[in-house]
Amino acid sequence: MRQPPSIDAWGGGGFRVAGVWRPGSLLILDDQPRDWAVSALSDLTPEAFAEVFAAGGAVEFVLLGTGLNNALPPRPVRDALKAAGVGLEFMSTEAAARTYNVLASEGRRLAAALIAV
Numbered sequence: 001m002r003q004p005p006s007i008d009a010w011g012g013g014g015f016r017v018a019g020v021w022r023p024g025s026l027l028i029l030d031d032q033p034r035d036w037a038v039s040a041l042s043d044l045t046p047e048a049f050a051e052v053f054a055a056g057g058a059v060e061f062v063l064l065g066t067g068l069n070n071a072l073p074p075r076p077v078r079d080a081l082k083a084a085g086v087g088l089e090f091m092s093t094e095a096a097a098r099t100y101n102v103l104a105s106e107g108r109r110l111a112a113a114l115i116a117v
Contacts, residue, residue, distance in 0.1 A: 004031045004104035007097045028112040041066050046080035052111045061087030065096030065114035093117050
């Protein structure tokens with residue numbers, strides 16, 4: 001098993017992940033950070049989680065960073081994740097980035113979906 005990447009910094013419209021600056025929103029799945037085409041919670045659709053759904057049982061839950069403030073994700077997103085048997089935890093992006101580092105270091109099977117701030 002690979003060592004999950006750490007989120008070293010966030011803000012300024014992106015993230016520093018394992019020492020590398022990544023502009024824009026971020027999806028970490030299978031310990032691989034990738035660009036995520038969601039720039040605001042209002043843009044969030046079930047399709048934004050296609051890679052999570054494709055991973056099947058490899059993902060226990062999604063840790064969603066909702067931006068500057070904690071906010072309830074749209075119902076279609078919550079319903080689609082629930083139907084796929086994937087849990088959802090949501091909080092501000094700052095809190096989600098910190099929480100991701102702790103949970104990933106514990107070996108939890110999660111995806112982090114973080115809206116850039």
